[in-house]
Amino acid sequence: MAILQLTPEQVRTWTLEQKDRWWLENVWRGDMPQLTWRSALTGMFLGGLLSLTNLYVGAKTGWTLGVGITSVILAFALFKVLARTGLTGEFTILENNCMQSIATAAGYMTAPLISSLAAYMMVTGGIIPMPVTIAWMVAVSVLGVLFAFPLKRRFINDEQHPFPEGRAAGIVMDALHSSGAQEGLFKARVLVSAAGLSALAKLMQSQPIMERLRLAWLTIPEYLDEWAYRLWGTIQIRGVDLRELTVRPDTDFVMMAAGGLMGIRVGVSLLVGAIVNYLVLVPWAIQAGIIQGVPGPDGLLHYGFRTITAWALWGGVAMMTTASLLAFFSKPQLLVQAFRGIFRSRAATSDVLAHIELPMWVFVVGIPVVGFAVVWLGHAFFGVKWWLGALAIPLVFIFTLIAVHSTALTSITPTGAMGKLTQLTFGLLDPGNIKSNLMTAGITAEVAGNASNLLMDIKPGYMLGAKPRQQAIGHVLGILAGAIVSVPIFYAVFLRGGPEQLVQEQYPMPAATIWKAVAEALTQGLDQLPVSARWAALVGAVLGIVLEGVRIATHGRFWLSPVGLGLATVIPFNTCLAMFLGSFVFWCAERLLKKPDTPAHRLLVQNQEPICGGVIAGGALMGIAVILIENFVLPSR
Template sequence: MSLPHLSDEQIATWTREQKDRWWLENVFRGNMAQLTLRSAFTGFLLGGILAATNLYIGAKTGISVGVGLTSVILAFSLYRGLARAGLATDFTILENNCTQSIATAAGYMTAPLISALAAYMLVTGTIPPAWHLIVWLVVVALIGVLLAFPLKRRFINEEQMPFPEGRACGVVLDALYHGKGDEGVYKARLLGLTAGATALYQMGVSDGWMRLIQFKVLQLHRWAGLDEPWHLHERLDTYYYDLAARLQWATPRILGTDIRQLGLRLTLDAAMLGVGGLMGIRVASSVMLGAFVNFFVLAPLMIQRGDIVARIAADGTTTAISRTEIVNQWALWWGVTMMIVGSLVGLLGKPDLFKSLFRRKRRPVAPAVPMCSPTSRCRSGCRTSACPSASPRAPGCRTPISACRGCSRWLRSR
């Protein structure tokens, strides 16, 4: 089932009232459960879990990933399983949509923690109290919600812009609920298998998990004589350097600098594999090219020239050259400059986007089409559930929408 949408000509020529009427006729489902207690609770639960993962990835890489698609599939698989077990009814498509909206809001709420607040703590060297962070995040979230109303009215109601993540969630929801019955179950199983394999690998490279399993559970330090727990190396080149130390092999260098000082390590991180898959080849190739130019070419040259040197700390200790020092002494400046200038020039190259924010388009007023109000009954007596068509004499619809003051006011407010 394809998602209903307006054509480009309709978007350009129709008034907002016409678009709202089309939405009521073709999209609105007033008799389907939407914002329920279980959809809200599920959204809060999934949002909290996915926000923690988003915070981890953001703190590690500075990248914020969307959680909408993940929450859609998780909520679908959860309630489909409960429905098959006879413990709950299946989620409706609108309940799932509410769940992913709540989960997405919670996931993106961690963005200030990996940007502005992280920079503040890095510069000042102090960590604010937890309640300060909570209040600040709540205030920022409320401001964002208030700003969302005019933006939604302009870009979604009027311009009908298909936001990439929201549209992707809509396509997945449509495929899960209106596609083949086994398709959603297959995707849920694939998600579960991927999650299990990822969890096993991350446990294998985690010193904490291996210490818990080998020392606390299996007691290997008593009967096997282990001093340190065995675990996989997340940095795969560690195996080479261990072998090179025993066989006295040379370590790779670029212009006399050990590549380990440049931060060039072959690391297998499951979370970063997922980020690369979501990022796509177009963005990932640009990121890879920037890393190559900086750490393979420019950083070794700057170290050889003496522009990047070991730093003397305030206590007199020497801070050796590392990836952090390369970023702080050199890469930070050209990298941030390219990000800001490139973004601004790209935005300024689309002046119509800014003009549309402040320009009120004049469009021909369409003739009034009788329809029912989305409310159960307005003051003029217009019902919603029993009006199957847009005819002025449709059964159950007493008042045309053009003559219904409550309906017209609702349409203008959208």
């Protein structure tokens, strides 16, 4: 059935209490089974399995994949088969939602293994004992859970941010579990068709698989500009090849679908930020000698995304920082209301969701206790000074605000950029201590990442009428499953030859390499940071305040989002372009197809979410399958 939601006008004008009452009366599903034994065990199993794929993807690209939609479809298919054989009853929509929270937590918590922890072992030349790694990752991830829920009331209940990947998961679950009604069947067919086409396209993008199938002539190119280079030769701006700047169209349909969910305003902001960054600022910085290229085998200087973003991220991160802080403190009543509930009984408070939301005392008690455990682990095993570890905990709150704001709009959590900003902070506070630099930044970046991803999981629960406190418990179960499965596999596969063998040609560990490089640069002194980067950070900070102030003054009607603009400095141009194209296609469909009774309007306007959710689901599923086939099946033949 169609998911009930507030109109944009209601979101802007209603109070938080009005929105909560509306949700309780119209969306909440009461005591429908949610966190059950089968949803918990299924989520832990699928999450543990999918966390291994994130290890391999992260080792190759430095990124981790969201596994929520993947787990939703797998669990739905599994229990449909079991129900038809009479082995079990139907899997409820809220069980599926809780299951995806568990699986997603397991998938995302692997990030430190391919970033901060790997960089630490590369720097020190020693292997961290496996029990220490497990304890560290669990403590940091649980701290992320505790920081997330105080922010839920603002980002989800009040401002109703999209959290595109979470929204897609909610739409997928609604379409799958509502197939009994005619409209639900149509949405399910649309979703399945979109997923099938997306999966086929993702399969056809794999040249090794298509060659093995003897269908190489049907391979879909990853990029769409090779014909232009064959026709005209090198295409440059200020003497730099556009491919070096990541300025090229690609066939990333999953990112296009994400753009369709995030909307035209964020899509335009990403494109504007990408144009300014990659076509204006970066070419200027290269020509001025600020960004240094790396000599290649052909004798030419090469740049690429990672070299560029090491300079460009400073302005973008500063913009996101000031904009996120201004947006948060522009509504101080939400923070006051949240903490006021600590000192009053549940009966005395006017919070209509007090029996559903996670109690505030959990955060008041949990954050100091788990925070102390993190600080103790950092001091005992990584040599982090007590006062630096203690300072990292309040900094987590600031960086969580930034990360959540980004995730809320685009589904992209800038964990790497947040880590670099924290590395700069601790480079000032404790110069020369590279181990402290890595691990304190690891605390803030990874906690912020886990908090953001938890809110991404809570979004579909809010859409479908679930109890958030049960999702919080599920998130902790997923963290345990991910740690138990992924850490031993990481040690067995990547640490067989010792830390010096972590970086290999097949698995370059790009995220860990960047963490290591930034830590080495900052601990040698801030003179390693170009003066231009410092000016970029200052300008970005001012722009963030100005643009966010305009957005607040116009009640969200201002087109440009400072978070979207800042994000364009830490993700490639081709990804920004893909997301803009997706948002633009559906914006055009909404403007041009105005007759509700036409098939085109029904498909592209009324079912925009199932189309985008299906494309993301099919592409994610097949993307994981392609990675597994290319890495484990084809090379063994």
